[in-house]
Amino acid sequence: MTDYAHPEVLVSTEWLAAHLEDPAVRVLEVDWDPASAYELGHVPGAALVDWKREINDPVRRDILSRDQFVSLMERLGVTPQTTLVLYGDMRNWFAAFAFWTFRIYGHADIRLVNGGRRKWFEEDRPVAEAAPALVAASYPAPEPTAGLRQSLSGVRDILGRSDHGLVDVRSPAEFSGAISAPPEYQNEGAQRSGHIPGAVNIPWAQAIQEDDTFKPVDQLRELYQSRGMTPDKSIVTYCRIGERSSHTWFVLTYLLGYPRVANYDGSWSEWGNAVGVPVEKSGAEAAEQVPA
């Protein structure tokens, strides 16, 4: 992991196993579906963060507010000095989203478990069912970090600019416009399918290996630079709701060290429902421009 631009943000499962009782470390499992993951078994001592309820505002569509972030950190017994170690279900997508959110709110030491939950189980490491007892802490919020988030209007402003790059990390079927969202995600659908004009399709999973660990840095560099996503550009990543694109945001920012990468968390579920924004389709879908 030492070849990455910022290897300090990544820990191995071996490292995690050796720090399960480290009082300076708080291990968090960030799940989209806790009933199918954390509640069945998790890394011993890991606390649950429910992505839907705790990383998002419960009413409006937005990430949690700064006050909600502070309350969450306090509930989890986290201080600004705590090392947060994140992993989660769905191949670390939501852990990466939490990483991005916590970074926006300025937490200094956050790390992602390379390979995540899947690798932990693959290695037959210990698993617990009981949640840890947490002692609430005081969390004076650090200063937020600017520039990590992009909005719909911000994406509109960069369309066609050669000093910017747009990475659509969804599957090829979503990118082409063949599908908008799987039927089981009724609240992630869109009125239009396709992609943002000028975006290149580099599915998130191309950054990982079979065991879910990240590819070596030279392969990652080749993956993105061969598609024109070079570090001299300001890069925006997006997917459908911003979680897969957080994974790619993490890769570009911390593994490759790109200086200006923002995640557009509104993603296709916002763009594909917005009135008047341009949409591109590709492949066979481009020949049939009929509203879905």
Next chain:
Amino acid sequence: MDPWHLDLTTAEEECGDSAMGRVRRAYATLAPGERLEVVTGVAEHLFGIRAWSRRVGGEVLEESREGGRTRLVLRRPSASAS
């Protein structure tokens, strides 16, 4: 009657339902006594299926491994939750 079949080795990249979510949805459609065959190559899935099955009173009738993939056969008992 042959068991219903669920292959967990596909579709994750499209951000579809979680593997366990797919198992739960498939299991919920079983009539009492019907079986569900699940194929996966992921240890996390296996752990989850076994743990979840215990919770809902399901039975793991068979478990076999071949070529890096594991096949489990679950049966929904006559009176179980889903």
